Amino acid sequence: MITPILILLFPLLAGVYIWLFGNHMANVHVAKVGVTGAWASAFLAVWNLYHISSHGTVHFDLWTLDYEGASLFKAGMLVDRLTAVMMMLITSVSVVINTYSVRYLEGDPGYTRFFGLLSFLTFVILALVSSPNLLMLFIFWQLLGLALYLLLNFNYSHPDACRNGFKSFFIHRIGDVGFLFGIFLAYKYFGTLEFSELFQAAADNARTVSLLPGNALEVNVITLIGLSIFVGAIAKSSQFPLHVWLPDTMDSPTPVSALMHAGIINAGGFLLNRLAPFYALSPSTLHFVFFIGVLTVLMGASMMLVQNDIKKTLGFSTVAQMGYMIMECGLGAFALAIFHLIAHGFFKASLFLGAGTGIHKSREEPKNPHSHDHDHAPKHENGESSSQLTWATGLGITLMMPLIILMVAHDILDIHLQDAHGAVIFLFFMWVTASQVMFSLYRLQAVDSWKVACTMIGALFFIGFVYLWAGEEFTHFLYPGPGEADGYFMAAAFPPLVFDIIILISTILILFGWFVVYTNAKGQKVFITDWLASIRKHMYIILINRFYIDRIYARWNNNILRLAQKVAHRF
């Protein structure tokens, strides 16, 4: 009981100390307080993960608000394996960012404020992931939005930073309406907001409600609540159509971007995981989650392709990655989403911090960047043509993937394919990932045949191992209940036709990708090249304008403000 409290307490105390005494301390001491708090918390989080893994979930109440015999609100902590894993991720990222910021923000007038806010934010995320009920989670969800806003406005005399901070905050606010409405309905229909009680009550009392008078438009209560809460996750994890805030938050200092992309953005995925038993009761909600995730992946990844600013590229990459994570949840692969979240968190934090250092160096050295931009792929230095062996290896391995997938699914994971469409689709995404690695390797270096071929085979084994480990071990680590993880996959199963279409599209896309890469590399002209080029041009314009979604929102914004001025005049 003491360890989880201390994990939260260290960053909080560091934040409070910096806030109270920071202005009278030297910068180096301020940083020391922040870094020490983060390190202490991280060490305890490691111990906590070990302890929870071996001794089971810890759940306790610190304070209960009683009202007429009923306790609505319990302030406490729920530390299960999911929370313990998240705590370790958060504290590790916090340590990295605190340490990085010591030098990076040197000389900045907001040095003290930054470290205070960073410690506070760490505390808020830790409290969020250890909340034992929806109401407490929502309170910290709100505080997270506010703390993020203050960090994004770190440089508050910078108009763009302020504008984008406001935009982020407001979009989160839109999501929060849905979230709060979901909480409201959950209490109304199930009489509790405590997670375990809520899941039990929802499983026992499946019911429908009519949204319109006369029993018209009947919906399942669980679906209604699940969708409402999912709106909150959409906003926080930058999913379509509320994805517009994330790519515009690059005016904040690089450590803030790193923290945001590695930690805060994961809140949506965490929320879905926390409520996994609830979502598993509503397949249609999971399908909707999957749909939103896929849409976000496609939009985020395609918009990323046309960016020419390194931080914006990373921003759109995060949008796509978060879409992928949400999609995993929609497929019932909740544990894999957490695995993805952790991997992405570390990977993106390192990319951002690396980008920050690069930008810093570029500012110091007028000759940087050198002759080529980041988006130009390395050229083949001696103009050698690609080897047949490389191609054969890549193509062969990629095409073998479906076979390997089926083998893994059937013989190792023991998944009944006809019942667990989610699992199969997820395995197909493994194929997509492996193919992508092949494409990238080929594009980077396609001449040194044996090395590349070996790398490809190595990469395949690595990906296979990671997916297998994540799919099997990590899933059962996070959801150890018998049949629990399988139940989620089952709940996410699609109607057969939809399932077949998704598989077909995935297959066609991969084969088409190989075809295009191959013909381009060989310098061969394909009969649809002109047509493709014209589409590419149009797509470029659409993508560089971000599908015009930002512009539509801006127009709404201006219209509302104009109307508001008229109303204000008469008030």
Added chain:
Amino acid sequence: MENQNFLSISLALIPFFIGVAGVLAKISFSNLKTLSLGAISIVGVFLVIFVDINPPTNFLACAVLIAGFCVLISQDRSQQTSEFGSSSMITLGLTLGTLLGQGFVGRFFLCLFLGYAAFSIAQEMRRSFRKTLTLIHFLFAIVLSLSSAMGSDSVKLLSGFFLAVTFLPLVPFHLPFVGMVENAKGALSSLWMVVWLAIGLAELNLIYPSLATDSLFYVGFLALITAFYAAMAALGQKKANLFIAAATVAHVSVIWGLLNIFPNFPKWGIAFGVAVAFILGGINLAFSFVRMRYGWQSIGKLPGLATPMPRFGTVMVLLVGLALFLPMVPTFTGLSGMPTIETVDINFIKIFLIFLAVWLGGGWFFMQMLHQTAFGETRTDVPYSDLRLTEFTAVIILILGAGYSGILY
């Protein structure tokens, strides 16, 4: 009981007489401030320890005293006139009389309060159709408050309802409230806000058990219109006082909207109402300090105050932070008493829309205001000076009061 009633009225008369004495005897502000703060403290102690009245009324009376205390303590002895102190104490006395007085005595104090408010507006407001409408509204309210003391139950209910929508303003009954907040001088505007809402909460508490479900249904629609209208008005408003008035009206609409969703109004409604009064009153008070220094009136004309005025920046961030969470207060407290029976009706959609307007509107207009005052480029032509410790303390007390009311009460 008789003794309790007498004690309550005596307590209300103390600040009232101090205010009147301030006007008649031309006491300096410095002396009046000392006297008033002492009196408020004594009345507060008596109210908590010796007066046995129902808890909501007691809570509202304490809230009013705290607001008066904060407004007075924040004023600089050398810069403020005795008129300010007198006016504050008279307002406090009349409000306490209205809240604590039973039956006819309470109504009599309410008439005096309305008369005093109307007199203030008549003096300050420029001649216009709006002023005429506002004064007619005041007249009507005075007549109804008297009739509620003497009329039948239905008259009492009707007049009580009219007074409730006047003091907890719903469109189109918001003109007196907006007029008071707009025209009151300096920090007095903040005090008027708190006392106005406190009386409104007391009135609603009085008539709430008698309100029929049907009438609440229609009131809910009025609340919905008010929520959207006031939120839009706050969004488009540039004048600081009017911005606060519109934001307050928008938040008050939540109370009316939730009336037929959550039972036990005294539990959640009064806590929320007082939290709204303290937070919005706190913003008003903080703005009055800026106005006193730089003659500032329009939001956006003096940005970047957080840099030269860090104390102001801190209180604004705290106030806006709390203001953004305000709609959660009734949800939080109301949930505890909400029956978990299965009822789906249009009320749900209605309250969702009200919530949407206030939540999103609040998120937008409070943040916009914060950006246009605390953040941004600092002007070089303004001799900035940060808030004094007493000013800072006064706002912090209001923030703590709002926190207590919204979360703990």
